Amino acid sequence: MSDETLKQTPLYDAHLAAGARMVPFAGYSMPVQYRDGVLKEHLWTREHAGLFDVSHMGQARLRGADPFAAFERLVPGDFSGLKPGKQRYSVLLNAAGGIIDDLMAARPDSDGLFVVVNGACKDNDFKVMAEVLGADVEIDRLEHRALLALQGPEAAAVLAAHVPEAAGMVFMDSAALTGFGTDILVSRSGYTGEDGYEISVPASEAARIWDLLLTDERVRPIGLGARDSLRLEAGLPLYGHDVDETVSPVEADLAFALAKRRREAADFPGAGRIKAELASGPARKRVALMVLEGAPAREGAEIADAEGQVIGVVTSGGFSPSLGKPIAMGFVPPALSGAGTRLNVIVRGKHQAAEVTAMPFVPHRYVRKV
Numbered sequence: 001m002s003d004e005t006l007k008q009t010p011l012y013d014a015h016l017a018a019g020a021r022m023v024p025f026a027g028y029s030m031p032v033q034y035r036d037g038v039l040k041e042h043l044w045t046r047e048h049a050g051l052f053d054v055s056h057m058g059q060a061r062l063r064g065a066d067p068f069a070a071f072e073r074l075v076p077g078d079f080s081g082l083k084p085g086k087q088r089y090s091v092l093l094n095a096a097g098g099i100i101d102d103l104m105a106a107r108p109d110s111d112g113l114f115v116v117v118n119g120a121c122k123d124n125d126f127k128v129m130a131e132v133l134g135a136d137v138e139i140d141r142l143e144h145r146a147l148l149a150l151q152g153p154e155a156a157a158v159l160a161a162h163v164p165e166a167a168g169m170v171f172m173d174s175a176a177l178t179g180f181g182t183d184i185l186v187s188r189s190g191y192t193g194e195d196g197y198e199i200s201v202p203a204s205e206a207a208r209i210w211d212l213l214l215t216d217e218r219v220r221p222i223g224l225g226a227r228d229s230l231r232l233e234a235g236l237p238l239y240g241h242d243v244d245e246t247v248s249p250v251e252a253d254l255a256f257a258l259a260k261r262r263r264e265a266a267d268f269p270g271a272g273r274i275k276a277e278l279a280s281g282p283a284r285k286r287v288a289l290m291v292l293e294g295a296p297a298r299e300g301a302e303i304a305d306a307e308g309q310v311i312g313v314v315t316s317g318g319f320s321p322s323l324g325k326p327i328a329m330g331f332v333p334p335a336l337s338g339a340g341t342r343l344n345v346i347v348r349g350k351h352q353a354a355e356v357t358a359m360p361f362v363p364h365r366y367v368r369k370v
Helices: 010-018 038-048 067-071 122-136 154-160 166-170 201-215 226-234 260-265 271-280
Strands: 020-024 028-033 050-055 060-063 087-093 099-106 112-119 137-141 144-153 174-179 182-187 196-200 219-221 285-291 302-304 308-318 325-332 342-347 350-357
Touching: 010 028, 028 038, 028 226, 038 050, 038 144, 038 196, 050 067, 050 201, 060 067, 060 122, 067 112, 067 122, 067 137, 087 122, 099 122, 099 182, 112 122, 112 196, 144 154, 144 201, 154 166, 154 196, 166 174, 174 219, 196 285, 201 219, 226 308, 226 325, 285 342, 302 325, 308 342
Parallel strands: 050 219
Antiparallel strands: 020 028, 050 144, 060 112, 060 137, 087 099, 099 112, 144 196, 174 182, 182 196, 285 325, 285 350, 302 308, 302 342, 308 325, 342 350
């Protein structure tokens, strides 16, 4: 896609002013890093507060007589039971039980269901939703809103200076608030493994709010490079890499997204396959790998057993700034998925020792209700 056809978020000029290196991502021109570089940006987020532009993602309101029950035709989660002020992670499923996309859906107020989907998938996601939900649900795509993520151990204190109510929220809370002099939708969540928030704001106010947050010495702008290394350390899958339409929630180690009531009713797309995998085990399983020697194993590298037989593939991999060593995620047979299992990753034709380890690589630091 040429520069002329790439979309721009409302923060495009702000990224250029901050010295960002821009790259194509999900059809947008997005910052991969700023002047500090990926390593420093990653560590700054782990230690302080990183500010991310995630406005390329798809935001929408689903409204109707009962958008929560209707949404269950698409996903395996319990959204009829979603309480006001709460958010849930879920997966949009195809008829074969494969993952069309993963998403967040929240009930921040009385205005239906607020959904955030991945940028590269959003047009198809909303098309699928419209086809399945039909006239029962109105899908209002919020193209006039931007989305910021403020992540890291100092994020709560930073945001509380502007939005005091946010300090009392816990992980997966969602609220419609007034902050920065405008209407905002806030969830205490993110995709770094750190405590933090995602903040939906009017696009017209995005640059002002971005600049205001960056006046705090605890906050620095962070690009897609560090966002990827942070989510990898957190053991979080990236759509189109670790999960796609061939991968089920059970294979992807996302069975927590399958609500008990929905499992019992088996009333979601692909329920037959998914229930069979829950009962008998899947053919493959997403695992975390510590690469014990050699270069990082990148996406597409083969995984071999101790005898050298290829048994899987790396779906995400790179150097962990927090651990100072290469890490990866990939799919292997369940029999070889246990922590401590010794395997090999094949990098440029060379077999390198690796070991299955527990996920996440770096502990999550979400703030939960005591």
